[in-house]
Amino acid sequence: MMQPKSLQWRLSLSLGLGMTVLWAMAAIVTAQMLRHEMDEVFDSALEETAQRILPLAAIEIVGRDADDAEQRVATLRRHDEYLTYLVRDGQGKVLLRSHSADLAVFPPFSGMGFADTPTHRLYSDAALQGSLTIMIAEPLSHRRISAGRALLALALPLAIIIPLGLIGIWAIVRVSMTPVRSFRSQIEARGGGDLAPIAADNLPSEIDPVAKAVNHLLDRLRRTLQAERSLAAKSAHELRTPVAAALAQAQLMIANAPDDATRERAEDMQTALRRLSRLTEKLMQLARSEGGRLLAETPVDIGTILRMVVSELGGHVDTVGRIELTLPDVPVLASIDADAFAILTRNLIENALKHGAQDEPVRVALSADGVLRVANAGPVVPPEVLARLSEPFERGQALVRGAGLGLAIARTIATGTGGQLELTSPASNREDGFEARFVVGK
Incomplete structure (x- = not known):
């Protein structure tokens, strides 16, 4: 038994x-x-x-x-x-x-x-x-x-x-276990980004040390993560100004280069500085997604935000006509921070533009029930590579170089908002390609 x-x-x-x-x-x-x-x-x-x-x-x-003779005592009544x-x-x-x-x-x-x-x-x-x-x-x-x-x-x-x-x-045991169940429910309800101390009122003396140990562990973890986020955010912020200045100097060198060899070296410097600038931006986005407020107090129309992001990304010279956007006829309301959703969609679309086939469009679709799909053509991603693509600085087997932070940022925001990010390859209704599917949290 x-x-x-x-x-x-x-x-x-x-x-x-x-x-x-x-x-x-x-x-x-x-x-x-x-x-x-x-x-x-x-x-x-x-x-x-x-x-x-x-x-x-x-x-x-x-x-x-x-x-x-012997005498038998008579009975008065039968009994x-x-x-x-x-x-x-x-x-x-x-x-x-x-x-x-x-x-x-x-x-x-x-x-x-x-x-x-x-x-x-x-x-x-x-x-x-x-x-x-x-x-x-x-x-x-x-x-x-x-x-x-x-x-x-x-x-x-x-x-x-x-x-x-x-x-x-x-019944008595159940009533006595109410503080323990409340403590368990608080732990179960916690999101990955909520490291605040857990209320441990009226716990039995046998369980109270466990609650104190959990809160102590959460406090240590919170301070460690805060230190990491602060380092990433401050480092990225401090790098922006010198990188921008260096990029301006590189552009000035290109414009005033006396010969082709000098211009070529200046262009290589400009390419490296732009890559460093993008990495700096991604680090700041990652720090914000891990430490910022990701939920909104009032629901926002994520369809409008998605249209703005696509309009901005599709306006670049190298991305004109490469994004196909499909939106529902009704507003799609979700309790997600507008900036957080913009960062998530930007990273998913940039990832598809960068690693997808250049001769086919990136298809971005949002359904009325809050499901965002970003699909691109390209080679099939092996399952073992697909499983770790959303880890920081993971670049898979792409030929195009990148920081390896886009999907990690999207995964962090999705988890922090109670949503779900699914990566599949091949894409839906295709034999090749890659698809990112984000389900908005309820």
Whole structure:
């Protein structure tokens, strides 16, 4: 039998089984004591009955003729006789008996006191120096029936009390586990970017150290991530100005180059500086996506934002006519920060433009239920490469060089907003290509 994993069920079952076993043992002990006490009461009744009947029988027998036959005591009305008796003389002759007495039940007189047969409990006594004896018999079945009825009267309340007790134990344990369930729910509801301390009020003393350890771990993780984000953001910010200045100098050198060799070196410098500028921008976007506010207090129309991003990206000389946008006829509202959604879509579309086939358009589609698809033509991405494409600085097998941060930024924003980013290759309804599918969080 597998032990339940739930602490609530473990406690309920353990306490319930323990209570049931204890009550069962108490019932058995009570039954034994009750049976012993009942036997004492019945034995006392036998003895008292014999001591009352024997003197009366002696008076009756002494006062009649010696030749009188045995006398059977008549009954006043029909009834079940649980006690029967015989009065005999010293030679064992029956002088008096109760109306239902069966001679086969009574063995010969062997002395005063109690005795047992397979079917009856007997008590014997004597009077007139042993010349008269009395033997009273009680069926053992009568005692068993009486004891059974008493035990049934004892067990019936337990049959009701035990289930009620089990239900009460379960309810008490459930109420006691409410702080633990609340603590668990807070942990489950946390997003990947929420590292604030978890409220741990009214937790049991056994669980409280766990909550403190979790909050301590979250605090250390939060400070570590803040340091990393701060370093990335500050480094990128500090690089923007010198990179922009160097890029301007490179452009000036190209314009004033005295010969082709100098111009070619200046153009190579300009290309490297532009790549560094894009990397700086991506680092700032990554820092913002990991540390910024990604959800909006009021829903925004992400279709309008998507149209603006596509218009901006499609206006460049090298991307004119390469983006096909499909939008629904109704607004698509979502509780996502407008800047965060713009960064996500920009990175997905830039990734498709950069790594997709240059002779086919990038298809961008947003459905009314908040599903964004960005698909491009190109070679199929192997599954093992596809699985790690959204990791930072992962470039896959593309021929075009990039920073390797675009999909990582998109994945971070998707996770932080409660959405889902799925990468598939080949693209939907194609035998080749790559598709990024973003499902807006509810």
